[in-house]
Amino acid sequence: xxxxxxxxxxxxxxxxxxxxxxxxxxxxxxxxxxxxxxxxxxxxxxxxxxxxxxxxxxxxxxxxxxxxxxxxxxxxxxxxxxxxxxxxxxxxxxxxxxxxxxxxxxxxxxxxxxxxxxxxxxxxxxxxxxxxxxxxxxxxxxxxxxxxxxxxxxxxxxxxxxxxxxxxxxxxxxxxxxxxxxxxxxxxxxxxxxxxxxxxxxxxxxxxxxxxxxxxxxxxxxxxxxxxxxxxxxxxxxxxxxxxxxx
Amino acid sequence: xxxxxxxxxxxxxxxxxxxxxxxxxxxxxxxxxxxxxxxxxxxxxxxxxxxxxxxxxxxxxxxxxxxxxxxxxxxxxxxxxxxxxxxxxxxxxxxxxxxxxxxxxxxxxxxxxxxxxxxxxxxxxxxxxxxxxxxxxxxxxxxxxxxxxxxxxxxxxxxxxxxxxxxxxxxxxxxxxxxxxxxxxxxxxxxxxxxxxxxxxxxxxxxxxxxxxxxxxxxxxxxxxxxxxxxxxxxxxxxxxxxxxxxxxxxxxxxxxxxxxxxxxxxxxxxxxxxxxxxxxxxxxxxxxxxxxxxxxxxxxxxxxxxxxxxxxxxxxxxxxxxxxxxxxxxxxxxxxxxxxxxxxxxxxxxxxxxxxxxxxxxxxxxxxxxxxxxxxxxxxxxxxxxxxxxxxxxxxxxxxxxxxx
Ligand SMILES: Nc1ncnc2c1ncn2[C@@H]1O[C@H](COP(=O)(O)OP(=O)(O)OP(=O)(O)O)[C@@H](O)[C@H]1O
Ligand SMILES: [Mg+2]
Numbered sequence: 001x002x003x004x005x006x007x008x009x010x011x012x013x014x015x016x017x018x019x020x021x022x023x024x025x026x027x028x029x030x031x032x033x034x035x036x037x038x039x040x041x042x043x044x045x046x047x048x049x050x051x052x053x054x055x056x057x058x059x060x061x062x063x064x065x066x067x068x069x070x071x072x073x074x075x076x077x078x079x080x081x082x083x084x085x086x087x088x089x090x091x092x093x094x095x096x097x098x099x100x101x102x103x104x105x106x107x108x109x110x111x112x113x114x115x116x117x118x119x120x121x122x123x124x125x126x127x128x129x130x131x132x133x134x135x136x137x138x139x140x141x142x143x144x145x146x147x148x149x150x151x152x153x154x155x156x157x158x159x160x161x162x163x164x165x166x167x168x169x170x171x172x173x174x175x176x177x178x179x180x181x182x183x184x185x186x187x188x189x190x191x192x193x194x195x196x197x198x199x200x201x202x203x204x205x206x207x208x209x210x211x212x213x214x215x216x217x218x219x220x221x222x223x224x225x226x227x228x229x230x231x232x233x234x235x236x237x238x239x240x241x242x243x244x245x246x247x
Numbered sequence: 248x249x250x251x252x253x254x255x256x257x258x259x260x261x262x263x264x265x266x267x268x269x270x271x272x273x274x275x276x277x278x279x280x281x282x283x284x285x286x287x288x289x290x291x292x293x294x295x296x297x298x299x300x301x302x303x304x305x306x307x308x309x310x311x312x313x314x315x316x317x318x319x320x321x322x323x324x325x326x327x328x329x330x331x332x333x334x335x336x337x338x339x340x341x342x343x344x345x346x347x348x349x350x351x352x353x354x355x356x357x358x359x360x361x362x363x364x365x366x367x368x369x370x371x372x373x374x375x376x377x378x379x380x381x382x383x384x385x386x387x388x389x390x391x392x393x394x395x396x397x398x399x400x401x402x403x404x405x406x407x408x409x410x411x412x413x414x415x416x417x418x419x420x421x422x423x424x425x426x427x428x429x430x431x432x433x434x435x436x437x438x439x440x441x442x443x444x445x446x447x448x449x450x451x452x453x454x455x456x457x458x459x460x461x462x463x464x465x466x467x468x469x470x471x472x473x474x475x476x477x478x479x480x481x482x483x484x485x486x487x488x489x490x491x492x493x494x495x496x497x498x499x500x501x502x503x504x505x506x507x508x509x510x511x512x513x514x515x516x517x518x519x520x521x522x523x524x525x526x527x528x529x530x531x532x533x534x535x536x537x538x539x540x541x542x543x544x545x546x547x548x549x550x551x552x553x554x555x556x557x558x559x560x561x562x563x564x565x566x567x568x569x570x571x572x573x574x575x576x577x578x579x580x581x582x583x584x585x586x587x588x589x590x591x592x593x594x595x596x597x598x599x600x601x602x603x604x605x606x607x608x609x610x611x612x613x614x615x616x617x618x619x620x621x622x623x624x625x626x627x628x629x630x631x632x633x634x635x636x637x638x639x640x641x642x643x644x645x646x647x648x649x650x651x652x653x
Binding site: 082086 | 250259262563564566567568569571572573646647650
């Protein structure tokens, strides 16, 4: 069996609110191998973004274990976590989270500033990625000068700029038309084919269908976790062959 | 990396120009006033030091007349208590290197069509040695001039300017109270004395000539003052004591009775003047430092506002890999850039202001490299000191909470 990239067991997340503590994630067990492409679905408020933030080392669980690349995340110091966020993980936020005073090129290049790349390299990489998401004409625009869908693509470009091995995308196609969505999903599939692991939150089942595995959240619990039909079929037939072989 | 961050700091400052300017203004005023105050203070100290050097060192002046309890001199008219013989007796005392008996008064001086009222000092050549007073031209009268009471004069620069104009004074005959005097030499300019008198507005003539021809009606041999120079600063207390003892004895003054003279330690007076200016310039510096402090607090205030406003930005940066120290450095750098630029402008304005003060009031100002460096170092540390707390606050933010900040 391939080594797990992500291993989550018995995870809980509480939030303290004025009305008392609410438990947003309950008893979550989840594991993922290198090269997995997981789609997370579930109704609004079911804890998907909370889960993604924990996977992205932005937030800490209240209890339970999270192991990333074999490292117990709870034991890592803030510099190591920053390095992981910078180099291992590419995070696409639900709300884009672009720097509003900075042009698209510099927004995309920002992770490279913190990994210590020089200016020429930063600009070159950022241009390549803006090109990839179809925004090469807008490198000098500010985020508020482009549409929501375009901002979403900038956020994706920024997540990819530092060659992450794990992409966490929280509704990356939420603001895109179906044509652009398909383009973006094609890009993700391409990255996945290169061996990059992807976790993607979406409300649309046709987007989720691009993934090899669908996980459904309800009220903070994982209620369903299955491989795509095509893949399940492929696996099944493989199993059949294996069953037959000894004979 | 560092350059990129400097660029970031620059951009952040540019994003809110008015605010950056106002923050900087606190720094500008702080540094500007420190530089100005230090320049004026050091200038004052410098000119006091100059006056002290011009006065001569280890000096006493023995004045005739009695000193009352309050220290005021009474009856300078009955001034005949001191004599040249007293002076000569003082010169025999241990620790005394030079003495100069002095008689003085004011008189009208005429040359050609010009006349000028000036102070006349009748004394001996040692007076010039004691005062370290040189000539720019001509030569000093001699002891034989004293003996024969010749009518020769050394003129101060102010007198030259007022009655000679462009004429070379050497060898010319001037009239002092109608008496013709030949100008032997021109005194080097000494500037103002500690009490603000123009020391160049004077004419020095032989003591005997002054007594007989100019100051009149004093009985022969009496002098107004005796200037006494001690060998060393250490000898001064003993010399003072000995002068008092000697003169009391010579003047037949019984123990406990009022003296008809008193001894003033000029060096002590000068030192206390120096001390006063030093205190004054320290005080000026302290007041100016307060404005620097206020400027620093202004920076801290604005940086705190800025951190709060940019909480979301900080969250984003952390989410994509900024370490705590990157955030710390970013905000610290911003505070430092603001204070250093403010400091440079403040330096410029402070120096300009000091030069203006110099032009307008003729007061000496000294802009030393030291004070500029100190101002600069202080400004940079103010930036670091007051920028550190907000920057650390930013760096300690929790990324997810910062991202959620609206
Ligand atoms: N900081 C917080 N404090 C208190 N409650 C929170 C906080 N963050 C999230 N929650 C709550 O946790 C629950 C899950 O939120 P989460 O953002 O994970 O939902 P989601 O599944 O991503 O929803 P959506 O599909 O709308 O994005 C919600 O009920 C929300 O109100
Ligand atoms: Mg969400």
